[in-house]
Each structure stands twice: as structure tokens, then as C-alpha cells.
Amino acid sequence: QVQPVESGGGLVQTGDSLRLSCAASGHSSVFSAMGWFRQTPGKEHEWMASISWEDGSTYYVDFVKGRFTVSGDNAQTAVYLQMDNLKSDDSGRYFCAPVALLGTTWTNLLNSWGPGTQVTVSS
Numbered sequence: 001q002v003q004p005v006e007s008g009g010g011l012v013q014t015g016d017s018l019r020l021s022c023a024a025s026g027h028s029s030v031f032s033a034m035g036w037f038r039q040t041p042g043k044e045h046e047w048m049a050s051i052s053w054e055d056g057s058t059y060y061v062d063f064v065k066g067r068f069t070v071s072g073d074n075a076q077t078a079v080y081l082q083m084d085n086l087k088s089d090d091s092g093r094y095f096c097a098p099v100a101l102l103g104t105t106w107t108n109l110l111n112s113w114g115p116g117t118q119v120t121v122s123s
Contacts, residue, residue: 002031002110004096009117012086020081020117022096031098034079035106036070038092038119045113046092047106049081050099059106064090086121093118 008020024034035050049070050059058070069082079096093116097108 002098004110004114006094006096006114006117009094009119011120011122014087014121014123016086016121017082017084018086018119020083020094020096020119022079022081022114024077024079024096024098031100031109033099033101034072035097035099035108036079036081037095037097037108038090039095039116040092045095045108047099048094050101050106051079083119086119088121088123091119091121 003025005023006020008018010018012018032054033050033052036048037045038048039045048061048064049068051070051072053076060068067085072079083090095113095116097110097113099106100109
């Protein structure tokens with residue numbers, strides 16, 4: 001069972017950067033991709049970015065393109081999200097998970113979420 005554990009969040013100002021990390025213990029390499037999601041109060045988890053283990057391809061939601069970069073380690077046990085030029089709208093709790101593209105939606109393949117890491121961007 002894959003158990004994602006996210007870290008690296010914090011309180012920053014507009015324009016600052018953060019690097020989130022996700023340690024995925026368990027058999028994460030059986031999945032073909034990992035993704036990052038954000039949740040804000042009262043809303044569902046919203047997909048932000050994904051990386052394919054198969055060829056390293058990366059995918060982003062439009063409003064983070066050019067500011068966020070997703071990457072992973074060669075052992076396929078850790079995923080990172082470099083967040084640059086942060087905006088107040090980027091605030092939220094960030095989660096990682098094994099994902100698959102089902103139709104046009106990147107979907108968490110687990111039945112649960114890790115603890116997440118809080119990102120707060122003050123203006």
C-alpha cells in the first residue's frame with residue numbers, strides 16, 4: 001500500500017518560492033504517474049500537476065504553467081513540486097498521490113489521502 005507523506009509547505013509572501021516534497025513509501029513504482037492536488041476549505045481536491053514515471057512527461061493545470069515544476073527521483077519514491085512566483089490564490093493544502101488520467105480528469109488511485117502540507121501565501 002502506497003502511503004504518501006507530503007512536506008515543505010509554509011507561510012510565504014507573494015512572489016516567493018516553495019519546494020514541496022512527497023515521499024511515497026510502499027510500491028509506488030507499480031503506478032505509472034504521480035500527481036499533486038490542492039484543497040481549499042469547503043472544496044474538493046483540485047488537480048495541479050502530474051509526472052509520468054514511464055517517460056518523465058509532465059502535465060499542469062493552466063494557471064500554474066510556467067510557475068510550477070513537477071519532478072521525481074529516479075527510484076520513483078519521491079515527487080517534488082517547485083512552486084515559483086507564488087500568488088495568494090495558490091494557498092491551500094497540497095497533497096500527492098498516484099494518479100491516472102481517466103477521460104480528461106487526473107484521478108487519485110488510492111482510496112485515501114496523505115496528511116498534506118499547508119501552503120499559505122500572503123499578499
